Amino acid sequence: MQKVNSKIQVLDNGGVTTPAGFKAAAVSAGIKNGRKEKKDVAILYSEIPAVAAGVYTTNAVQAAPILVTKQSLEQSGLLQAVVVNSGNANACTGQQGLLDAQAMQELTAKALGIDPNQIGVASTGVIGVLLPMTRIGAGIEEAANRLSPDGGADFAEAIMTTDLVKKEIAVSAEIDGKTVTIAGAAKGSGMIHPNMATMLGFITTDAKVEQAALQAALKQVTNKTFNRITVDGDTSTNDMVLLLANGMAGNDLLTPSHQDWPIFLDALEYVALHLAKAIARDGEGATRLIVAQVTGAQTEKDAEQAAKTIVGSSLVKTAVFGADANWGRLMMAIGRSGAYVDPNKVDIWIGDVQVAAEGMGLSYDEAAATRELEKDPVIFKVNLNVGSCSATAYGCDLTYEYVKINGSYRT
Structure with a gap:
């Protein structure tokens, strides 16, 4: 455990399932070529619906998962799960790509017994190729059956494409006398430029936060972290960062008027900056x-x-x-x-x-x-x-x- 300051500590071996109430799992579905060589389907799950926020690519060409996730978040501001695949971006895939992204929601909802509109979808990989939905479906069902509080590291591995290392972190902070945890995992190595950066990022917290405040905080932090990295000047079609707050730490509702809001914001920024720097450091072929x-x-x-x-x-x-x-x-x-x-x-x-x-x-x-x-x-x-x-x-x-x-x- 490492102290950032008197209020924030970095937790050893932390990841997206370190905050209370989060589970994850990842499996090999053979998405890219049919061979089960790496984990490529993953699910992140909260025991209760979580207040959620999102920021997305500024590329005019936006992948189907971006459109589906945006629509879901706009409806209620809540997410209870996120399903992710690597090896295929499901971008530039037309109406079928949109239907496939929606099918990923529905398959995950059925496997978990939750509302499909409270499921985020993210994809990363090759552009312009339709998803192998039979493999995706089997992977979703298997991952749903393997959900565990210890699944954070597998989740971080499954979202990788050309990344050389997993990118994950967790910190804790004292808010309202309660221990609040904020954690994250991200992928990104190439096609990286500061317009939301080209990456996927998933941040979880057991803090209780007002939805509008959470969205504003994520946007503010993103502009100082993920939007200040670059690898090659290219902005992807699939960039997304999602932030889920399930409130299971038991703190009073956090808003900008709360006396401990600056602590939460500092901890969130620390997590985002750690992930952003890890992406820049892991640029494809990079040495420094x-x-x-x-x-x-x-x-x-x-x-x-x-x-x-x-x-x-x-x-x-x-x-x-x-x-x-x-x-x-x-x-x-x-x-x-x-x-x-x-x-x-x-x-x-x-x-x-x-x-x-x-x-x-x-x-x-x-x-x-x-x-x-x-x-x-x-x-x-x-x-x-x-x-x-x-x-x-x-x-x-x-x-x-x-x-x-x-x-x-x-x-």
Whole structure:
């Protein structure tokens, strides 16, 4: 157990089933090629209907599961389960894809004996291929029979595609004298860009939270975490983060006027940021996480734009991969970011080595700068010196392996 601060603690080996009342399971259904090589169908279940919130891709092309889940959440603001498959995105599949996503809801509802409109659906994988519904149905039935409070790790594994590592976390916080737990699992490795990021994220909590407040909190936290990561500049058709709060911790209803609301918000942001950074670090073929810290901007939006552009620049990313202290690439990225910049005021550091001041290069220790670029994470610090606002964004280096992975994604 690790303390974040006096109010929040990170729990050892925590995942989406750590909060009270949550269960999960995952099975191998052979979705991608008929061979049961990995877990690819998973269910997350709450013992009672949970207040829920969602944020979704900003891509104009949205997969059928996104449309179905949005509609369900809009009806009641409640979810009791989420069914997920990997290996097939069920995107660009027309009317049949929509019917298949609805069938996933209905099959899960029948297996669990709950309302199909309180079931979220998520899919990830290859675009433009119809779901193998016979395998999906068998997988759903098997997963429903295996639900367990110990199933969180299997759930986190089943949602992976090209991910190299599972991404999960749980934290606890004291609210109203009660121990409240917030946990999460996410997948994401390629097709990642800060427009809801390209990923699936599932966050659970046993806190009791007003639905409107929960939705506002998720949106606020997403903008500071999942929307500040990038791997390759591409925004997916299937991005979604769902947050379920079942209230089983026994705290009083949380709203922004509650005295412990800031604690809940901080804990939620910690979980989301941990998952977001894990996605950026696990970028396809990546070897190092990149952190861009921008200060001295006129507005927070300017700071965010500059930071995002730095971590999203292919030239910056390849310079990190090669450990090349080419600070001019950062200057280029800042200048095209859309943020207000006075080029004669910009200061730049690679780690602890200052390489530019007032927009011009300094005489610096090249070897020391190279050592900073060989660290993980690589930290770039930029002071625009035109205001008092700041923001941080996260990305990864761009390697030969990225091309290899994406050149053969379907095979």
